[in-house]
Amino acid sequence: MNIQYIRSGIAALALIAAPAMLQAHGSMKPQHGGMVQMTGETVFELVAGPKGVDVYLSEEDEPLAAVGYTAKLIQTVAGAKTEAVLTPAGGNRLSAPGFKAAKDAKLVVALIDKSGAKTFATFQAK
Numbered sequence: 001m002n003i004q005y006i007r008s009g010i011a012a013l014a015l016i017a018a019p020a021m022l023q024a025h026g027s028m029k030p031q032h033g034g035m036v037q038m039t040g041e042t043v044f045e046l047v048a049g050p051k052g053v054d055v056y057l058s059e060e061d062e063p064l065a066a067v068g069y070t071a072k073l074i075q076t077v078a079g080a081k082t083e084a085v086l087t088p089a090g091g092n093r094l095s096a097p098g099f100k101a102a103k104d105a106k107l108v109v110a111l112i113d114k115s116g117a118k119t120f121a122t123f124q125a126k
Contacts, residue, residue: 028043031058032047034054039121041060042057042059042064044056045058046121053086054095056092057069057094067088069088071094071109071110071112072084073085073086073108073110074108075099075108076105076106076108084096101125102125105125106123106124
């Protein structure tokens with residue numbers, strides 16, 4: 001058998017499988033009009049609005065129950081840090097009511113699960 005045919009076949013299979021592998025961990029498309037980041041298997045969507053900041057959690061396009069986590073939001077602007085507790089607010093939403101995301105701020109969501117494992121997602125406010 002010609003080795004070139006085998007290589008061509010392997011390359012074709014890789015091209016076919018690549019899009020499926022990219023979506024295997026979930027969509028990176030915002031579901032709530034926010035900014036999306038993925039850390040490990042967890043997708044974070046941060047939504048900053050006039051009433052505060054909400055963070056939605058999912059994994060492989062399935063919502064993660066927010067009650068399974070403790071979390072905080074850390075905002076850094078010109079070297080000054082501000083922190084707020086993110087509390088479960090139903091479903092897969094964590095909320096920091098009244099928190100104002102500053103323009104061009106670095107926002108970090110620090111998430112801790114019940115086992116104590118920590119996950120961080122970083123966003124750049126617009």
